[in-house]
Amino acid sequence: MVNSVAISLRGLTRRFGDVVAVDAIDLDVLDGEFLSLLGPSGSGKTTVLRMIAGFERPDAGTIELAGTDVTMTAPYARDVNTVFQDYALFPHMTVAENVQYGLRVKKVAKGERVERARAALTAVRLAGYEDRKPAQLSGGQRQRVALARALVNRPKVLLLDEPLGALDLKLREQMQVELKEIQREVGITFVFVTHDQDEALTMSDRIVVINEGRIEQLGTPTEVYEHPATAFVAGFVGISNLLDPVTAEQVIGRPGTWSVRPEKIHVHLSGEPAPAGHHHLSGTVREVIYVGMSTRFVVDLPAGGSLMAVRQNSEGSTDLGHLRGQCVNLSWDQRYEYQVSN
Ligand code: ATP
Numbered sequence: 199m200v201n202s203v204a205i206s207l208r209g210l211t212r213r214f215g216d217v218v219a220v221d222a223i224d225l226d227v228l229d230g231e232f233l234s235l236l237g238p239s240g241s242g243k244t245t246v247l248r249m250i251a252g253f254e255r256p257d258a259g260t261i262e263l264a265g266t267d268v269t270m271t272a273p274y275a276r277d278v279n280t281v282f283q284d285y286a287l288f289p290h291m292t293v294a295e296n297v298q299y300g301l302r303v304k305k306v307a308k309g310e311r312v313e314r315a316r317a318a319l320t321a322v323r324l325a326g327y328e329d330r331k332p333a334q335l336s337g338g339q340r341q342r343v344a345l346a347r348a349l350v351n352r353p354k355v356l357l358l359d360e361p362l363g364a365l366d367l368k369l370r371e372q373m374q375v376e377l378k379e380i381q382r383e384v385g386i387t388f389v390f391v392t393h394d395q396d397e398a399l400t401m402s403d404r405i406v407v408i409n410e411g412r413i414e415q416l417g418t419p420t421e422v423y424e425h426p427a428t429a430f431v432a433g434f435v436g437i438s439n440l441l442d443p444v445t446a447e448q449v450i451g452r453p454g455t456w457s458v459r460p461e462k463i464h465v466h467l468s469g470e471p472a473p474a475g476h477h478h479l480s481g482t483v484r485e486v487i488y489v490g491m492s493t494r495f496v497v498d499l500p501a502g503g504s505l506m507a508v509r510q511n512s513e514g515s516t517d518l519g520h521l522r523g524q525c526v527n528l529s530w531d532q533r534y535e536y537q538v539s540n
Contacts, residue, residue, distance in 0.1 A: 202228070202229045202264075202265075203226045203227070203228060203229070203262075203264075203265070204227050204228060204229045204230075204231075204263070204264060204354060204355055204387040205225070205226070205227040205250060205261070205262070205263055205355060205387070205389070206225075206226050206227075206260075206261070206262040206265075207223050207224060207225040207226075207246075207250075207259065207260070207261055207262075208224055208259055208260045208262075209222050209223075209224065209258055209259035209260065210222070210223045210224075210225075210246065210249060210256050210258075210259035210260070210261065211223075211256055211257050211258040211259050212242075212245050212249060212254060212255075212256050212257055213257050218410075218411050219242045219245045219411055220242045220245050220246055220249070220256075220411045221242075221410070221411035221412045222258070222259065222412075223246065223259070223411075223412070223413055224413075225406060225413065225416070227355075227387060227389060228387070229387055230385050230386070230387055231387060231388075231403040231404060232378065232381050232382075232388045232390065232401055232402050232403045232404075233387075233388065233389050233390065233402060233403065233404050233405075233406065234389075234390045234391070234392055234397075234398040234401065234402040234404075234405045234406065235247065235389065235390070235391045235392070235406050235408055236392055236393070236394075236395060236398040236405050236406065236407050236408065236434075236435070237393065237407060237408035237409055237434075238393055238409065238434065239393060241408045241409050241410060241411065242408055242410070242411040243391040243392075243393075243408055244359055244391060245411075246391075246408070247280070247357050247359055247389065247391050249261060250263075250278060250355075250357060250389065251273055251276065251278055251280050251357055252268070252271060252272060252273030252275075252276050252278075253273055253280075256269065263276060263277060263278065263354065263355065264277070264354060277353055277354045277355065278353050278354070278355040278356070278357055279348040279349075279351050279353040279355075279356050279357070280348070280356075280357040280358070280359065281344050281345055281348050281356065281357070281358045281359070281361045282344075282359050282360075282361070283359060283360045283361055283362075283363040283364055285340065285341060285343075285344030285347075285361070287332040287340060287343055287344065287347075288332075289331065289332050289333060290331070291331075291332075292328060292329050292330060292331060293319065293324065293327050293328050293329070293330050293331075293332070293335070293343050294312075294315050294319070294328035294329065296332070296343055296347055297315040297318055297319060297343065297346045297347050297350050298311045298312070298314075298315045298350070299347065300347065300350065300351055301314060301315070301350060301351070314350050314352075315328075315346070315350055316328075317350075318346040318347075318349045318350040319343075319346050321346065321349055321380055321383060321384055322342040322343070322345050322346045322349070322380060323342065323376070323380075324339060324342055324343065324346065327339065327343075336369075337364065337365050337366075337369060338365060338369045338372065338373050341361060341362065341364075341365065341373065342373075342376075344361070345361070345377070345380070349384060349386070352386075353386065354386065354387060355386065355387045355388075355389065356386050356387070356388050356389070357389050357391075358388060358389070358390045358391065359391045360391055360392055360393070361377075361390075362374065362377075362392075362397065370397075371400075374397055374400045374401050375400070377401065378400070378401045390402070395434065395435045395436060398419070398435075399419040399422075399423060399435070399436075400419075402418075402419055403418065404416060404417060404418055405417065405418070405419055405422050405435075407422060407430075407431050407434065407435065409430050409434070414427065414428050414430050414431050415427040415428065415431045422435055423435055423436055423459075424459075424534075424536075425536055426438065426457055426536065426538055427538065427539065428538055428539050428540070429455060429457070429538045429539070429540050431538075432457040432536075432538050436459065437459070437460055437506060438457050438458075438459060438460075439457065439458045439459070439460060439463070439505045439506055440455055440456070440457055440538070441455065441456040441457070441458065441503075441505075441535075442455060442503060443455060444501060445499060445501055445503060448479075448501065449477050449478075449479050450477055450532070450535060452537075454537045455537070455538055455539075455540060456535050456536065456537055456538065457535070457536050457537075457538045458505075458530050458534060458535045458536075459534065460494065460505075460506040460507050460508040461492075461508045461510075462530045462531065462534040463505060463506075463507035463508070463528050463529070463530045464476075464507070464509075464528065464529050464530060465495055465497075465507045465509055465526055465527075465528060466526060466527040466528070466529065467518075467521070467526070470527075471527075472527065472529030473529070475531060475532060475533075476529040476530060476531055476532065477529060477530055477532050477535065478527060478528060478529035479499065479527075479528055479529075480500075480525055480526065480527045480528065481497040481498050481499045481500065481504070481505065481525070481526065481528065482497065482498045482523065482524070482525055482526075483495055483496070483497055483498075483521045483522055483523060483524050483525075483526055484496045484497065484498050484504065484522070485522070486518050486519050486521055486522050488511075488517075488518075488519075490511070491510065491511060492508050492509060492510050492511055493508070493509050493511055493518055494506060494507070494508050495507045495508075495509070495518075495521070495526075497526060497528060505528060507528055
C-alpha cells in the first residue's frame with residue numbers, strides 16, 4: 199500500500215535579515231509516519247515546524263496539508279496541533295480540566311469532552327490521574343498530559359518541538375519508547391524536532407537531517423546511520439571516521455572522502471592478518487577508552503589523522519590499557535565503507 203502524503207513542502211524558505219533560516223526545502227511527510235527533523239542548534243528545525251503550524255509565514259514556497267494548500271491559512275484553521283518543550287499546563291486546573299480545555303473553548307458538549315479526555319489520557323497511560331493537579335505529577339507525567347491535551351483534538355498531524363528536552367536522561371529514554379508506542383497506537387502523523395541523534399534513531403520511521411536550513415539527507419534510521427550521504431551526516435549522526443582522499447587512495451584505492459563507522463573497524467589484538475575482502479592498515483594506539491559495554495580505540499595513522507575503532511567487551515580480556523602506544527592492525531569489510539560528499 200502506498201501511503202498518502204500528510205504534509206507537502208515545496209521550496210519552503212524563511213529569512214531573518216541576512217540569515218536564511220530555511221532554504222528552499224522540499225519534503226513529503228507520509229500519513230501516519232513518525233518523522234524527525236534532526237540537526238544542530240540554529241539549523242532551522244523549529245522554523246520549519248512553526249511554518250507548518252502557521253506561526254511563521256514563509257518568504258517563499260508552499261505548504262500543503264492532506265493535499266490542500268494552507269500556506270496562507272491561519273494556525274487555528276490548520277488540522278495540526280503543536281506540543282512544545284515548555285508545555286505550560288494550567289496549574290490550578292486538574293489533569294482532566296487541562297486536557298478538556300481546548301474542547302471547552304470549541305464548545306464541545308460536556309459528555310463528549312469527558313469521554314474524549316478519558317480516551318486521550320488512556321492513550322498516554324494516565325487513566326486514573328484525572329483529578330490530580332500538575333504539581334502532583336512527575337515531569338514525564340506532565341509531559342504526557344501535554345501530549346493528551348494535543349491528542350484530544352484528534353489532529354491529523356502532531357508537531358512536537360523537543361518535547362522531551364526538559365526531562366532527565368533516564369526519563370527521556372523511557373519517554374522515547376513510550377511516545378513511539380503511543381504514536382503507533384493512535385496512528386497520527388508525528389513531526390518531531392530534536393537535536394539528539396539517539397532520540398531520532400530510536401523513535402523515527404524516517405529522519406530528515408537538516409544543516410544550515412537545507413536537507414542533507416532523508417532516510418530511515420538505518421539508511422542515515424549506515425549510509426550517510428554527506429560528510430556532515432556522517433559526523434553528526436553517531437561517531438564516524440572520515441578517510442581523507444590521500445588515505446582513501448592508499449587504503450581503499452579509490453578517490454574521494456570515505457566514511458567507516460567505528461564499530462565496523464576490527465582491531466587485531468593478536469596481529470592476525472585481515473580476512474579477504476577487508477581493507478586493512480596499521481597504526482599506533484593513542485587512546486584506549488573503557489566505556490562499559492565497549493572499549494574505544496583511537497589509532498594514529500602513519501600518514502597523519504586517526505581512526506576510532508570500537509570493540510564490544512563481550513569476550514576475552516577487557517583491560518586493554520596496555521595497548522596504548524602499541525602498533526596494531528585494523529581492518530574492515532569493504533561493504534561497510536561509504537563515499538560521502540562534502
Ligand atoms: P534549536 O535547536 O537551537 O532550537 P533550530 O534548528 O530549531 O535550533 P531555528 O530556531 O529554526 O533553529 O533557527 C534557525 C535560524 O534562524 C537561526 O540562525 C536563528 O538564530 C534564526 N532565527 C530563528 N527565529 C528568528 C527570529 N524570530 N528572528 C531572527 N532570527 C531568527
